[in-house]
Amino acid sequence: MRWEAQEPKAAGSEDALLALQGVVRSVRTPEFAGITFHEVIAKSALNKVGKTSGMPFGWTINPYRGCSHACVYCFARKTHTYLDLDAGMDFDSQLVVKTNVAEVLRRELARPSWNHEHVAMGTNTDPYQRAEGRYQLMPDIIRALAASGTPFSILTKGTLLARDIPLLKSAGQDTEIGMGISLALLDPDLAHRVEPGTPTPKARLELVSRLRDAGLPCSVMAMPILPWLTDGDESLDALFGALAGAGATGVTAGALHLRPGAREWYLSFINREYPQLAGKYAQLYSGGSYASKEYRQWLAGRVNFFKKKHGFTSKAEFMPLRKAGAESGQAAAKAGGDASTPAASGASAAGKLSADTLF
Numbered sequence: 562m563r564w565e566a567q568e569p570k571a572a573g574s575e576d577a578l579l580a581l582q583g584v585v586r587s588v589r590t591p592e593f594a595g596i597t598f599h600e601v602i603a604k605s606a607l608n609k610v611g612k613t614s615g616m617p618f619g620w621t622i623n624p625y626r627g628c629s630h631a632c633v634y635c636f637a638r639k640t641h642t643y644l645d646l647d648a649g650m651d652f653d654s655q656l657v658v659k660t661n662v663a664e665v666l667r668r669e670l671a672r673p674s675w676n677h678e679h680v681a682m683g684t685n686t687d688p689y690q691r692a693e694g695r696y697q698l699m700p701d702i703i704r705a706l707a708a709s710g711t712p713f714s715i716l717t718k719g720t721l722l723a724r725d726i727p728l729l730k731s732a733g734q735d736t737e738i739g740m741g742i743s744l745a746l747l748d749p750d751l752a753h754r755v756e757p758g759t760p761t762p763k764a765r766l767e768l769v770s771r772l773r774d775a776g777l778p779c780s781v782m783a784m785p786i787l788p789w790l791t792d793g794d795e796s797l798d799a800l801f802g803a804l805a806g807a808g809a810t811g812v813t814a815g816a817l818h819l820r821p822g823a824r825e826w827y828l829s830f831i832n833r834e835y836p837q838l839a840g841k842y843a844q845l846y847s848g849g850s851y852a853s854k855e856y857r858q859w860l861a862g863r864v865n866f867f868k869k870k871h872g873f874t875s876k877a878e879f880m881p882l883r884k885a886g887a888e889s890g891q892a893a894a895k896a897g898g899d900a901s902t903p904a905a906s907g908a909s910a911a912g913k914l915s916a917d918t919l920f
């Protein structure tokens with residue numbers, strides 16, 4: 562695959578998708594310029610997570626495949642190649658929509674064998690990407706999970722989540738929920754370059770505050786920290802200070818992880834936008850998907866220093882599940898984070914995150 566020369570290739574890509582089972586139609590609308598939605602009839606909604614994955618949840622739901630948030634570092638890019646689409650522009654613009662996902666989910670949750678394990682959303686692609694404004698799949702998914710008493714978590718960069726805060730508050734009375742916002746940098750210009758389809762960092766900080774004001778827990782996934790772009794003391798200090806100010810109940814940070822798919826796309830971005838860093842990146846990631854051990858140890862030290870400075874516990878865990886209202890307002894974080902509960906976040910990753918990549 563030649564990454565440098567990739568262009569959208571709608572016609573061929575759609576042909577590939579239409580060859581897949583379950584595609585009902587492909588749609589383009591002026592409101593979503595450059596994006597094609599491939600509506601499919603899904604046979605299943607719940608995906609089992611392998612016990613060896615190391616993930617703290619047993620199941621996931623992905624109402625969408627591909628993600629218009631278009632983060633250049635996205636771990637999930639490679640999963641698009643399973644659809645005979647590419648992990649670059651196709652991942653950003655050829656989106657698969659499981660239009661019947663809630664209906665299928667309700668059937669699956671009604672099975673006597675359903676064991677009410679933690680269901681995670683946002684672990685592969687973002688459930689509150691822009692498409693959700695058009696398809697509105699999440700409200701019925703949340704209702705189905707809450708009605709069945711199934712604990713669930715949502716990780717997102719999408720401020721569209723605010724639409725569902727009343728519903729989440731209600732769901733949080735029936736079952737335990739975990740909320741996570743993904744935010745690892747504050748510079749709006751840099752965010753526009755590396756996460757071009759996402760709401761601004763300021764908008765995501767405001768979303769953290771709105772969730773906390775609503776009495777919902779809200780962790781932040783400050784990942785990935787980008788070598789030479791967001792790993793400086795000034796950036797980390799400002800980031801963790803802003804997260805504490807917004808009321809985040811915990812933070813998990815992690816160094817950039819470049820698994821296949823993400824690796825090629827991200828490094829082509831560095832070559833194009835920051836050619837002076839290309840050699841440094843090649844050296845830092847010469848051992849594979851992970852930055853060198855020395856770099857990760859150094860970064861863990863800086864992250865933990867600034868987390869402590871702003872009142873966050875240094876422990877890194879995934880989103881803790883709680884009933885809504887277990888904490889009130891922003892009190893905990895205004896005091897500098899919730900030291901009584903672990904820091905938390907989900908992973909925007911189909912990939913496995915080892916303990917030494919999260920801190």
Ligand code: SF4
Nearest residue numbers: 628630632635686687
């Ligand atoms: S990192 Fe998350 S928000 Fe960004 S493109 Fe991937 S799934 Fe979407």
